[in-house]
Amino acid sequence: MAEKKTNKQRKATGKSRKKNSDPMSYSQLQDYLREPGQPMKPPTRWDKWKQDIREFLEWVHLKGREKLTIMVIPHNERKIFNAHITLYSLSAGLITLLVVMTISVFSLVGKSGEDIQFYDMGLSNSQFNLQSVRMAEEILPLHGTITRYSNTIAELYLKLGGKRTEPYAQGGAGQAIMEDELEKLRTAVEECKAQGTDCDQSRTEELLQRVLFLSRQDNENLKRAVELSDRILTELKSREMQNLLTNTPSIWPAQGYILSPYGWQTDTLRGKQVFRQGIEIGTVPGTEVVSTAPGEVISIDYDDVFGLHVWVEHRFGMKTFYAHLDQVDVGVGDQVDKGQPIGITGRTGQAPTNMLYYELHIGTVAYNPHAFMNHLQEQWLNPPNR
Numbered sequence: 021m022a023e024k025k026t027n028k029q030r031k032a033t034g035k036s037r038k039k040n041s042d043p044m045s046y047s048q049l050q051d052y053l054r055e056p057g058q059p060m061k062p063p064t065r066w067d068k069w070k071q072d073i074r075e076f077l078e079w080v081h082l083k084g085r086e087k088l089t090i091m092v093i094p095h096n097e098r099k100i101f102n103a104h105i106t107l108y109s110l111s112a113g114l115i116t117l118l119v120v121m122t123i124s125v126f127s128l129v130g131k132s133g134e135d136i137q138f139y140d141m142g143l144s145n146s147q148f149n150l151q152s153v154r155m156a157e158e159i160l161p162l163h164g165t166i167t168r169y170s171n172t173i174a175e176l177y178l179k180l181g182g183k184r185t186e187p188y189a190q191g192g193a194g195q196a197i198m199e200d201e202l203e204k205l206r207t208a209v210e211e212c213k214a215q216g217t218d219c220d221q222s223r224t225e226e227l228l229q230r231v232l233f234l235s236r237q238d239n240e241n242l243k244r245a246v247e248l249s250d251r252i253l254t255e256l257k258s259r260e261m262q263n264l265l266t267n268t269p270s271i272w273p274a275q276g277y278i279l280s281p282y283g284w285q286t287d288t289l290r291g292k293q294v295f296r297q298g299i300e301i302g303t304v305p306g307t308e309v310v311s312t313a314p315g316e317v318i319s320i321d322y323d324d325v326f327g328l329h330v331w332v333e334h335r336f337g338m339k340t341f342y343a344h345l346d347q348v349d350v351g352v353g354d355q356v357d358k359g360q361p362i363g364i365t366g367r368t369g370q371a372p373t374n375m376l377y378y379e380l381h382i383g384t385v386a387y388n389p390h391a392f393m394n395h396l397q398e399q400w401l402n403p404p405n406r
């Protein structure tokens with residue numbers, strides 16, 4: 021009887037499935053396949069998860085099979101357009117559209133980034149060109165200064181008895197090549213300045229190569245100047261040179277400032293050009309006058325032009341002359357040391373103000389005394405006597 025009843029139930033269930041078009045769920049299928057009287061196993065957590073996932077997928081499948089009808093109704097008597105589309109197709113279309121839009125957005129952003137990068141590179145290149153031109157403009161006068169400095173050191177070394185073969189020659193073919201490079205660099209600078217930001221990269225590279233060549237030459241000139249300076253200092257420390265420097269008039273005869281330098285000057289009293297064999301040093305009243313080198317006082321005299329004046333004779337045929345003094349503190353025949361006071365400045369003779377007139381003679385020729393004085397300070401200032 022139980023088996024007949026079970027068969028009847030299965031037949032009824034089958035008939036109901038035929039009437040209902042919806043498929044059976046997973047739980048319904050399990051109930052249908054389970055033997056009558058078979059006890060249900062208690063579900064585990066994993067079974068619950070699998071059942072939830074299956075039910076969710078079944079729900080998605082059922083929803084995806086649902087159809088949407090799109091109707092286009094014209095305002096005239098034309099036929100109504102009907103379109104039936106499943107949710108699966110609609111979802112696939114939306115996902116495809118989203119993917120296409122995402123790819124398009126990233127492509128546009130990447131292209132914009134490249135354009136901005138190229139713009140920045142172009143801007144950086146133009147700034148680099150301007151900076152290169154500016155650097156070349158600054159290198160040119162610096163090169164001139166370094167050349168004059170190194171040549172002055174070389175001339176000083178030669179005057180102190182150095183060999184002409186030791187300083188590197190700057191004349192001949194080497195000088196011609198350097199002048200040609202300088203002229204080409206000036207031309208390149210002017211062309212790039214005229215073009216401004218439109219100066220091309222090749223022109224800038226050529227300009228920088230010439231600047232690099234010039235910098236290397238300047239570096240070599242400075243190395244040579246430093247080497248010669250060391251030799252000059254070594255030479256000056258020798259006993260013979262120390263003796264020469266000690267007996268050379270190399271300090272200021274009075275503390276003050278240059279009123280009138282050595283050379284051609286306009287005489288304010290006579291109103292014409294005269295050659296002044298010495299220098300006029302303006303001082304304050306009561307300023308001491310010192311001997312600029314060791315020597316012997318050979319003359320003390322007075323006249324209407326120079327007023328009270330003193331002659332001091334030194335070694336190596338040198339003599340110094342001090343005029344317009346207000347007071348003399350030494351006598352003829354006295355031996356004086358370098359820096360020893362010999363008198364006081366004044367306004368005697370034709371001096372327009374309190375001053376000292378100072379001359380330096382080597383043999384019978386009057387030389388510019390300022391060339392022998394201490395040049396550690398400005399040319400027209402007087403450093404304190406040491």
